[in-house]
Amino acid sequence: MKQNWIGGAWVDGATVTRNINPSDLSDLVGEYAQADTEQTGRAIAAARDAFPKWAQSTPQQRFDALDAVGTEILARKAELGDLLAREEGKTLPEAIGEVGRAGQIFKFFAGEALRIPGERLASVRPGLEVELTREPIGVVGIIAPWNFPIAIPAWKIAPALAYGNCVVFKPADAVPGSAWALAEILSRSGLPAGVFNLTMGRGSSVGAALLADRRVDAISFTGSVATGRKVAQSCIERMAKFQLEMGGKNPLVVLDDADLATAVSCAVQGGFFSTGQRCTASSRIIVTEGIHDRFVAATVEAMRKLNVGDAREKGVDIGPVVDQGQLDQDIEYIGAAQKEGGTLAYGGMLLERPKKGHYLAPALFTGTTNAMRISREEVFGPVCNVIRAKDYDEALAIANDTEFGLSSGICTTSLKYASHFKRHAQAGMVMVNVPTAGVDYHVPFGGRKGSSYGPREQGRYAAEFFTTVKTAYTFPG
Ligand code: NAD
Numbered sequence: 001m002k003q004n005w006i007g008g009a010w011v012d013g014a015t016v017t018r019n020i021n022p023s024d025l026s027d028l029v030g031e032y033a034q035a036d037t038e039q040t041g042r043a044i045a046a047a048r049d050a051f052p053k054w055a056q057s058t059p060q061q062r063f064d065a066l067d068a069v070g071t072e073i074l075a076r077k078a079e080l081g082d083l084l085a086r087e088e089g090k091t092l093p094e095a096i097g098e099v100g101r102a103g104q105i106f107k108f109f110a111g112e113a114l115r116i117p118g119e120r121l122a123s124v125r126p127g128l129e130v131e132l133t134r135e136p137i138g139v140v141g142i143i144a145p146w147n148f149p150i151a152i153p154a155w156k157i158a159p160a161l162a163y164g165n166c167v168v169f170k171p172a173d174a175v176p177g178s179a180w181a182l183a184e185i186l187s188r189s190g191l192p193a194g195v196f197n198l199t200m201g202r203g204s205s206v207g208a209a210l211l212a213d214r215r216v217d218a219i220s221f222t223g224s225v226a227t228g229r230k231v232a233q234s235c236i237e238r239m240a241k242f243q244l245e246m247g248g249k250n251p252l253v254v255l256d257d258a259d260l261a262t263a264v265s266c267a268v269q270g271g272f273f274s275t276g277q278r279c280t281a282s283s284r285i286i287v288t289e290g291i292h293d294r295f296v297a298a299t300v301e302a303m304r305k306l307n308v309g310d311a312r313e314k315g316v317d318i319g320p321v322v323d324q325g326q327l328d329q330d331i332e333y334i335g336a337a338q339k340e341g342g343t344l345a346y347g348g349m350l351l352e353r354p355k356k357g358h359y360l361a362p363a364l365f366t367g368t369t370n371a372m373r374i375s376r377e378e379v380f381g382p383v384c385n386v387i388r389a390k391d392y393d394e395a396l397a398i399a400n401d402t403e404f405g406l407s408s409g410i411c412t413t414s415l416k417y418a419s420h421f422k423r424h425a426q427a428g429m430v431m432v433n434v435p436t437a438g439v440d441y442h443v444p445f446g447g448r449k450g451s452s453y454g455p456r457e458q459g460r461y462a463a464e465f466f467t468t469v470k471t472a473y474t475f476p477g
Contacts, residue, residue, distance in 0.1 A: 008193025
């Protein structure tokens, strides 16, 4: 049984959870300790105790620890990728890619620890000096979702530590394996006891305890809008700093002048890869009249060739849905889209494979409107719908007519429309002739409207959340 890491020691949980492989429901990935609220409190106390010293640690100390973590993750990419694919269900190449990204993120923030910025300005008053410095915020509670079991924890934990904060990390229930493997690497990285803590367990107990505890200075959360709202309410109540990355209903606009092969590839990759379980997945495909029928025919043709199967098998394009709950949600939305008048152009049925798993054929709906539930609510599965638009202006209006604003894409060969779209898409990230999902690790990540709240994650912009600014005035005398 894999334990929690609290105050520099491995400790048993209050209970145990079983981690099941969604590609093969008879395969037990492992058993993992589940912390309760009391243990979460102990982890918070350990982080609090460790904070004063870690806040004063040298950039070199932080660099060494984070760089060692990044190096080990990269060296063990294949093995950790296999574990990730086994517990979450994304394909092996996708999983190995995600692990590689986690390693690069640790390397990036190792470097950032050496470059914590400050400024010195002339005062408006004679003889005074003004300095702006960035200081750590304290103990950070990190609450992560299941769909990127190592990359999302990495892009929260690495900057938190690089800027001198201590961490209590609560992974999602469905994916304790990758979280534990990451914690095990961190446990050997030279970080002092209590600087990093792992508390695996339920959102309603461990997560809620992190939100309620006044010793936790900040919460970095990624997950659903519903949970994000609870995080916001708890944090506001006690004036804790928080950042939220939540859902998406990301549009991909395909214009008449698009290169058809590029558009189909963007739609299929952005909509269905990683089983559509990405916050940046393009689930609404908005297509102008002149290319609509050709685009739908070519996309269905491409979907026919997709191989849905065991995430770790060679040649598989799309792995299983993560668990029964998510599968039920996908099926419910497929039914709702049909009831509301959408035409199921392809897929949407459960698939049988030699091993029992949560297999679903990617689904494409046509004849949908932007008012239907399938267009307004996040499915978080391999389910996309096509909306017909008269022209670019109407397509842009539909793309922006959503409560979300994470990623927004367009396929066009027109510089005029591409430039206009980049300026007018109401989203944190805009993609031209590339899928809406798939981002670099050294630049900011995040959205607007209902998708995100608070400062951006990743890149140099991560400093906004993980530090607080101090303005110091000196009169040298
Ligand atoms: P979720 O909201 O169910 O859970 C997220 C985390 O919150 C989990 O660790 C969970 O245990 C915890 N949690 C649940 N209830 C809690 C409570 N009452 N108090 C504290 N913590 C609690 O989300 P999920 O199903 O794990 O992830 C899917 C969602 O995440 C989707 O909506 C997806 O769009 C979103 N997501 C967003 C981004 C982004 O960067 N915008 C990235 C990945 C996933």
